[in-house]
Amino acid sequence: MTNVYRTIDHCEQVTEPRAHLKGQFPAHICLYLPSLRGGGAERVMVRLANEFADRGYTVDIVLVEMRGKYLDDVAADVRIIDLDTHRFLAAVPSLVRYLLSARPDVLMSTIDTANVAAIIAEKLSNKDTRIIIRISNTMSAKAEELTHPKHQVVHLTAKLTYPHSDHVIGVSKGVTKDVVKEFGVDPSRASTIYNPVVDESLLAAREEPVDHPWFGSEAGRVILGVGELSEQKGFDTLIRAFSAMDEYPNSRLVILGQGDDRDSLVRLAENLGVANRVDMPGFVANPYAYMSKCDVFVLSSRWEGCPNVLIEALACGAPVVSTNCPSGPREILKNGTIGSLVPVDDIEAMAREITNCLNSALISPRHEERVQTFRLDKVADRYMEVFNNE
Template sequence: MTTATGRIALFIPSFSDGGVEKQMVALAGGFAQAGYPTDFLTRPGELPYLDRLDPAVQLIRLPAARNAQREATIDYLRTQRPLVLMSAKGKDDLLALDARDAAKNAAGGTRVFLRCGIHLSSRPKMVSRNPLRGLWHRWRLRRLYARPDGVICVSDGVADDLAQLTGFARARIAVIRNPTISAGFDARLAEPLDDPWFAPGAPPVILGAGSLAPVKHFEVLIEAAAALMRTRELRLVILGEGKERARLEALAGSLGIRDRVRLPGFVGNVLPWMRRAAVFVLSSEREGSPNVVTEALACGTPVVATDCPSGPREILDGGRFGPLIPIGDAAAMQRAIAAVLDAPLPAATLQSAIAEYTLPRACAGYLRAFGLAG
């Protein structure tokens, strides 16, 4: 029987512009620098963050069409025979497992790992008003998670939720923190930011970042900021793009703060913005392990976050490194932001919160989970 090589393949054909993509690019470089041949399988096109991919990583472009991606992945497994194929996003999990099964005889033992970065039971389809719809999705998840060789989660809360929802044994789930602090972090942090709102002497800036989607609840952040602006000279910047843009801009206008709110769109490097912000605010209704929170802390920037399932509480150590507030509560958010602005924690204290979120620690954890290191 043909044996698999020591090659690691990161599988992300649904690549977009989120935090998962940044983390996987960093991990690929970490594996390659640790001496493991590493492939990065993704879709065609001009994609963000790929300029950060380590030159030692082999970038493999899959076709754009989903059916063609399946056939190309099967062919890849048959010819390259990686030891590990890790699916990085839930959209790609079934494709990875089906390709492994179709290529099994020739792949010679490739093992598929699924990486879960979201709190599954909080998704709208899992809490649908139609109980049959929720049961259907739970049944599908249980079938899906009966198939991988291993599962990796980004937080304890995500792992606990996944085990309960799918029946996958909690003891078999590896929890590995995201590699937020990776190669080039300091250089990206030091990049200049030519923006008058962040110039010395300008009013303090409240910062949010993420896709402009309903799940992020940036409308709550705008409402809280508007209340604060009645008595304080402040500005609000929300980085990201999405279908909620028009609604958020209209809300800022209706609250009379349109000239003090900006939505610059997608930004490839958020660190210079975070470094100069007075406070970073996470307003989401659900997160797995929000990279923006760990990035802000790494910059020494105070954080306010919703106590949503499941990452903020773990990162902020139950509120020790930043206030945790109820989801959707603009008044509580207003009070928390005011408290942080009046008495911010020292930067060194905030930075100490993310000691586990480094590329070397993450790589070591993944290699242990893959059975490649002790």
């Protein structure tokens, strides 16, 4: 990859912005995050980077560690700067050097550790780079799950630093309201910008074939879940609800994703006697083809920020059932008018609503009007408004 910089000192300041950007702010945008692993936040940052670069801006993606499935998706005209470390605090000196050398107009970070490091680095560099932090989860709900001392330290540090950022972006109204309350952020310096989920590549990818024996066969109706196999995503609830669906004994459940909870979820399916009807094939490069061909898509999360997969499922025309978790699903589904909402961890309600979808939603509309809110070009416009709001 010719656009990768492993030596920060080589990341010179952009002294001559492209002609049509002269006199404009910002001309040089930095997006900072730990890595480009296969998560929703990482995918959003790559999409934004490519869109900003396509509009003519100079764009850097600065990574604590250069790894992840989305590295190959970064456009050739986006610089990738590898800080080459493994700990977020250890990355602060390197990030300071980057700010002093490259002097971007705006640095936007996402994920707690990167947000904290960005604010600290900007203060140490004493430069006038605008620091925008993006919050992708409901922090109060997430805090209840923090038991590891490391996570508690990060959360406490975030409380101390977030009010010192130039602007905070929440990915849903619920997230923005929560971060203002949880971290004492000035409401006048907080905005809501939904995730840029829908673009032409998604619309094309949803039409591709699926390489799985349960799709397009007479084996039974297929229920789909997508996400990291973790406590947050609540796939244990989904498997329990699936096992309770007596009306559809031949239905199948496919869960796309990988994570630490895989073994426990496999054991749960075995204990419930549904292992032969549950498949977890791991990470899939094109989940949209699965979404467009499933009979019901289910979001079973215990907390979220603005769940990309729910928006993607709508864009792919899938009937959806979602937990009413904090935050995002209620906003996305317009209070349940374009999809079913069930209480978090309510196995009976989830089984009932999945069954109702299978009974009634043979063909689902694509909800095109709602999906327009999450188009990449519209979301990028909103980010530029925040970047320009000094």
